[in-house]
Amino acid sequence: MAELTIIQQEIYKVLDKWSEKAIFTESALAKQIRVNTKLQGKNKAGLSFRDVEAAIFALANDTGNGEKKFSLHANSANDLLIKKSGEAKGLDEEARKRRQSSEKSMSILTAADFAQRESKKVHRKDAIRARENRRAKRESINIYSNFDEEH
Secondary structure, X not given: OOOXXXXXXXXXXXXXXXXXXXXXXXXXXXXXXXXXXXXXXXXXXXXXXXXXXXXXXXXXXXXXXXXXXXXXXXXXXXXXEEEEOOOOEOOOHHHHHHHHHHHOOOOXXXXXXXXXXXXXXXXXXXXXXXXXHHOOOOOOOOOOHHHHHHX
């Protein structure tokens, strides 16, 4: 699992957990990743086929994972299907080109989405303090202060 990005590591974990399933879609995989990481927003976002391919090959190359091999397929709507197979296999050239062109118009989960989630966790207390400091302090004003000094 070395040299994988954050998103690829999350894909790897879900693939490892779902190794008994025969076939599932990219959208189910993305949904499970959002649930596992408690990622808010981008509910319809998909996964890049490059990230899924990298996780599939990393899972197949790990020792002791002889039965955990998947192949990647694209259907006519360019949705990714992950199937359990005898060998780890990525997309063929024609499907790869179709998927690349359709990913330009899709919303894709990226490592930046996970980085934002991490920064929100760390700086939440700072955000609360900043919001409190922004609020106007209420102070009582003595409107008779000028008159009290003269008497």
